[in-house]
Amino acid sequence: MTKTLFNGDYSSLNLFASNGATPTGGTSLDARYITALYGDYLGRAPSSDDINFWEARLAAGYPRGSISAGFVGSDEYRLDRIDAAYQSILGRAPDPRGRVNWLNTMRAGVITTDDIETSLYASQEYFLQHGSTAARQHGSTNTGFVASLYPTLLGRQCGASDYSFWSQLAAQNGRDWVIACFWDSTETITERVNAMYKVYLGRSLDPSDLQTWVNLALQIGDSGLRAGITGSDEYFNRAQTR
Known part of the structure; x- marks a missing residue:
């Protein structure tokens, strides 16, 4: 089966959610998608206000790729990633000032959320x-x-x-x-994309798609890949049964 892969252009994804469609006696399709994003990115359940906020955006026609990019670029997710990177790479928690400095560097666009890892490896x-x-x-x-x-x-x-x-x-x-x-080597990009696939899509990367993902990673970085995968139809559909 041919799969349409994210090419870094959110407007071309044409991934609009259900605009509030609700199965009989169930939660809206959008709410299930939003709940999956909160679990995967922030490790928690959304509040009713969170659901309402993001559902309103989806209903207004925002593509799902832009919604998932909002999670990747959120302060809460960035701080979680900073904390996790310090623990896994340096074996300690970040000092409070350093934590804030990294967050401000991400906000300013100097590095992406995923760049924290390469920065610490080179430290x-x-x-x-x-x-x-x-x-x-x-x-x-x-x-x-x-x-x-x-x-x-x-x-x-x-x-x-x-x-x-x-x-x-x-x-x-x-x-x-x-x-x-x-x-940026094919070997490490493959490891990272496979890890994303397993977390977000519950499966391994199709080897036939490997070169496409390697090229995308070099063009838009890991943060762009995360947003693309979690804005896809496959991720949205999987969220309905999680």
Whole structure:
């Protein structure tokens, strides 16, 4: 079956919700969709005011892609992602000032919600934690830093020649450059898109669609992909039975 994939242009999605249509004796289709968004993005149920607010937008003709983009760009979701990134990457909670600074940086459009992870991987704190620890095995902090990225971002180990290769590039071009290369590789994009598919659509990515998603990730980033997937017909339809 041919699937229409999100191309980054919300206006072309033509994904308008049901404008309040309600099955007999049930919750409106839009309300179920909104409830799914709250659960997936914010980890909580919406209030009746939340439902009414978003239903009004859908009824006014806002495409679902713009609704899901509102969740991706919300302060609540951004703060959740900042907290989760600090815990998973640095092993600690963010300090209050740093938390606010990251949120303001996202609000200003300097980074997207999903960019918090690459920023922390490239940080001096991550380098000192993981580079120096792994260096006991691999001989230098740059090599140790690179060695920590393979299992973390790719889920696998690599050979000494690869560690040496990336270590030299880290010394020449900086850690931000190395993180960008890892993050934008087909291998890591595939891992991230598959994770999104499993969370949002309850299935794995179709291999035939892989190159399309890789290209989209490079064009619009992970935040755009999230908004596109959770604004799709497939996500909307799945929300009706969750």
